[in-house]
Amino acid sequence: MVSVLVTGSADGIGRETAATLVERGHRVVLHARDDERATDALAAVPGAAGVLVGDLASLARTAELAAAAGAFDVVIHNAGLGGGLPERTVTEDGLELLFQVNVLAPYLLTALMPRPRRLVYLTSGLEAQGVADLDDLQHERGPWDGMQAYSDSKLLDVALAFAVARRWPDVLSNAVDPGWIKTKLGGPNATDELPKGADTQVWLATSDEPAATVTGRYFKWREDLRANPAAYDVDVQERLLDACAELTGVTLPAAPHRG
Template identity: 30%
Template sequence: MESTQDKRVLVTGGNRGIGFAIAQGLLTKDYEVIITSRSLDNAEQAAEKLQGKVIPIELDVTDDCSINQAVKTLHQKIDRLDVLINNAGVYLDKDVNILTIDRELLDSTMNANTFGAIRMVQAFLPLLEKSPNARVVNVSSGYGALSGLSADVPSYCLSKLALNGATIMLAQALHSKGIIINSICPGWVRTDMGGSSATREPEQGADTAIWLATDAPRSINGKFLRDRQVISF
């Protein structure tokens, strides 16, 4: 039986915040962690702080050329990928609402938060298919639940709502390949995005993602979770 020491996880936006906490947690479980950032310098600095089996990679989830280059680079270093955690995202809704937001802002947020995750699954599918127990975790938000939509957070809400929808569709498409995928709400976490008033530490926000990546029953698939519990889309 395969040991966890052989397992590899890729965390997008793993250089800070929840992504960094996820990477830390998986290192303690003897995973080799690939962390990505739009800046290679930032990824390398984070890798030094993490002090473990870490591969830093430059990757911008909004840019297909960047994604493809990352796949090419990793093919030279790894033979498979066991876990993909789509954590990278943006929160750009400042001083806008659903009546005033422009198309450009909607495009930018959807491209990063929704389309980026879909493209990551597509691009890394050949490596995920080589794992006997592949898992994907999409970091979503309570703002992406139908009951959590807010007119004052238009692009972020819509992007996470669509990410949850993509999780359902990807679960259907990946089922025959034996790959499971879920999305999580980490809660309101003290990060650059969440702000200093947030009620949770990054480690608390990371917990469900780490659990889904490692020990969660494989019967949980195509679901939305908070605090290790399935919640409503």
């Protein structure tokens, strides 16, 4: 049995991931952005060990979530926003919403929580169209393009997973494209069912197979694929970590103590 935190597990792929892990006998803690969704999450996954509440669109509440979470064997960074925002939106922290929720929040949780044995960061196949513009991470230049901003954030999630894998060699840190799954985020035209979208995360979280006990990889449906070339660029990774540290005020520990 392993202990797992699944962020964004009130519905969709996150809830399916959590439910599957519970069914297989693991200790799972859910996460939701508010109390109402937390209640719904517990009702949907009654075997969960508990639920944590924290709005990832707030740096303060994300930090509070990290403090309340404690230590886990595995953290699955599933929470995220899609690319349907019609205009650039700024949070209470003065940060662009997609970038804050999709990139800064998993960075901050990674930096503040006790170091797990395994980390899984959810990305998207649209990371292939992403651009790692480290001088405009929050899309302050030019006209707003929600889908491009989403694609960029998903590329940065892969770069974050790879950066953590390189910085923390004793932690298995990987990125997963779950596919085009039939969820609210995936939309009505999505082609694949929820179990398929959750399977790879469950496998990476729990399996001792050689194919699953690797790090710094990009998976889709248990297949080890090549990601956007920018994600492998150490300069991109380091500049991303520096930017996240500057924006959050929290540096990723070089050699943190295992929780």
